[in-house]
Amino acid sequence: MIYTCTLNPSVDYIVHVDELRVGELNRAVKTLTFPGGKGINVSRVLKRLGVESTALGFIGGFTGSFIIEQLQNENIACDFVEVPGNTRINVKLKSGTETEINGQGPVIEPKYEEALIKKMQALTENDVVVLAGSVPSSSSPDIYEQIIEEAKKRKAKVVVDTSGPALKQLLARKPFLAKPNHKELAELFETSLHSKDEIIVYGRRLVELGVENVIVSMAGNGAFYFNKEMALFAEAPKGTVKNSVGAGDSMVAGFLAAYTSGKSVEEAFAYSVASGSATAFSEDLCTKDCVEQLVHEVNIMSF
Numbered sequence: 001m002i003y004t005c006t007l008n009p010s011v012d013y014i015v016h017v018d019e020l021r022v023g024e025l026n027r028a029v030k031t032l033t034f035p036g037g038k039g040i041n042v043s044r045v046l047k048r049l050g051v052e053s054t055a056l057g058f059i060g061g062f063t064g065s066f067i068i069e070q071l072q073n074e075n076i077a078c079d080f081v082e083v084p085g086n087t088r089i090n091v092k093l094k095s096g097t098e099t100e101i102n103g104q105g106p107v108i109e110p111k112y113e114e115a116l117i118k119k120m121q122a123l124t125e126n127d128v129v130v131l132a133g134s135v136p137s138s139s140s141p142d143i144y145e146q147i148i149e150e151a152k153k154r155k156a157k158v159v160v161d162t163s164g165p166a167l168k169q170l171l172a173r174k175p176f177l178a179k180p181n182h183k184e185l186a187e188l189f190e191t192s193l194h195s196k197d198e199i200i201v202y203g204r205r206l207v208e209l210g211v212e213n214v215i216v217s218m219a220g221n222g223a224f225y226f227n228k229e230m231a232l233f234a235e236a237p238k239g240t241v242k243n244s245v246g247a248g249d250s251m252v253a254g255f256l257a258a259y260t261s262g263k264s265v266e267e268a269f270a271y272s273v274a275s276g277s278a279t280a281f282s283e284d285l286c287t288k289d290c291v292e293q294l295v296h297e298v299n300i301m302s303f
């Protein structure tokens with residue numbers, strides 16, 4: 001079984017305005033509301049690609065109820081720890097460019113963290129746990145480490161898609177897969193990355209640190225894949241971007257869906273890129289049909 005763990009889920013509120021005027025009244029031309037948070041997006045895309053998962057994490061209030069209802073409508077298994085307070089609302093403002101304001105999320109008391117960590121005791125070596133998204137500001141800074149400790153003890157595979165100090169901590173525990181975007185990779189090594197050659201240097205460094213599979217995404221500029229034996233590059237398919245929120249999460253889901261069904265690393269990487277782009281070209285997350293059309297446009301180059 002694949003478990004996704006979202007410590008700080010969100011209701012993603014997408015607001016389209018023709019031309020954003022800061023400091024003035026703006027009227028939306030379209031609004032959309034989706035269950036969000038990185039692990040939840042991974043679970044939703046896995047389902048669309050025909051792979052079951054269980055969504056774990058903290059959830060609360062009316063916004064939390066909305067998320068659970070939406071996931072249940074999509075027949076996605078949920079095993080959240082309910083906390084007091086409302087799950088956050090993340091505002092994604094579309095007006096030519098994309099501006100995001102992510103909320104803080106509810107306060108998580110230690111007893112709720114313990115309840116979540118306890119759920120990890122059920123993991124086995126046949127399981128994959130996806131640790132995705134930011135750590136709520138009120139949580140123990142080492143909560144991801146405590147979770148990975150439980151997962152590793154039980155030989156479950158760990159997938160990491162987060163940023164900042166949490167990403168640094170998790171990489172030290174040699175996860176099965178990490179998918180930073182190029183900005184997160186630069187932040188990790190406290191540098192700035194301007195060229196593909198520089199991204200290759202730091203992407204390979206993650207493999208040297210012990211990450212088994214590394215994907216570095218670069219939005220419309222495609223993505224790199226690295227493991228101990230190979231380095232691959234894929235251009236992103238061309239298309240009209242409708243909403244790139246969740247594109248990175250879709251890459252993680254695409255890779256896992258293909259890899260866990262026995263596909264090669266090259267095929268899984270191509271499926272991952274197609275899933276990311278299929279989401280970028282959709283209002284909501286990708287559909288399987290769209291991924292399977294785009295995968296034929298993804299050329300993998302080995303170098």
Ligand SMILES: Nc1ncnc2c1ncn2[C@@H]1O[C@H](COP(=O)(O)OP(=O)(O)O)[C@@H](O)[C@H]1O
Binds near residue numbers: 220249272
């Ligand atoms: N403008 C775009 N055109 C085509 N594909 C895109 C575009 N933006 C994102 N993608 C796809 O989604 C993947 C992840 O996007 P990226 O923005 O790098 O991730 P994240 O959401 O984690 O920041 C890319 O590798 C690509 O396949």
Ligand SMILES: O=P(O)(O)OC[C@H]1O[C@](O)(COP(=O)(O)O)[C@@H](O)[C@@H]1O
Binds near residue numbers: 010036038133
């Ligand atoms: O936990 P964070 O880092 O605040 O990110 C949460 C946001 O990331 C998302 O999961 C989208 O992530 P990506 O665009 O990186 O795939 C949104 O659904 C959510 O609003």
